Amino acid sequence: MTNNTKNVPSLNSFLTRVLLLISGLIAVGIASTIFFAPDAFYANYAIDIGTDVSLANELKAPAGMLLVGGLLILTGVVRKELTATSLGAASLIYLSYGLSRLFSMATDGFPNTGLVSAAILELTIGTICLLVRMRHRKLYCASRDGAQGAWNAVNAGGGVSLP
Numbered sequence: 001m002t003n004n005t006k007n008v009p010s011l012n013s014f015l016t017r018v019l020l021l022i023s024g025l026i027a028v029g030i031a032s033t034i035f036f037a038p039d040a041f042y043a044n045y046a047i048d049i050g051t052d053v054s055l056a057n058e059l060k061a062p063a064g065m066l067l068v069g070g071l072l073i074l075t076g077v078v079r080k081e082l083t084a085t086s087l088g089a090a091s092l093i094y095l096s097y098g099l100s101r102l103f104s105m106a107t108d109g110f111p112n113t114g115l116v117s118a119a120i121l122e123l124t125i126g127t128i129c130l131l132v133r134m135r136h137r138k139l140y141c142a143s144r145d146g147a148q149g150a151w152n153a154v155n156a157g158g159g160v161s162l163p
Contacts, residue, residue, distance in 0.1 A: 027070030094126030
């Protein structure tokens with residue numbers, strides 16, 4: 001029986017790991033900054049939190065999800081079996097942020113240029129992660145189907161016989 005999985009690029013390839021490392025570090029870095037230095041972070045976008053405790057609370061809540069998502073993305077760097085999950089998480093996180101920003105721009109107008117740049121970066125990272133995830137899934141399914149065909153050919157003509 002032939003092994004058709006040898007031609008499938010590893011989900012844990014160097015470039016995929018670099019992509020996950022960069023996207024995970026960005027997410028964790030942003031979330032951590034929002035948690036511990038929200039005034040400085042949002043000042044870059046001309047947003048003044050001031051003494052509004054409710055606003056600070058509202059901004060830190062999604063930062064918690066971003067932190068968890070970033071940590072999940074980073075696990076794909078070191079745990080091969082979670083690489084596909086990490087790519088999926090990165091796609092969902094970055095594309096949801098970027099597409100939400102586009103929706104806001106369409107309905108509310110253009111924000112600070114830093115937030116427009118953030119949307120471009122988010123859409124770029126999310127799209128790259130999605131394309132890498134789709135490519136690996138396509139190659140994996142093709143190799144799996146080939147291996148299944150080889151298995152069926154070996155067992156054709158009666159299957160397993162018991163004594």
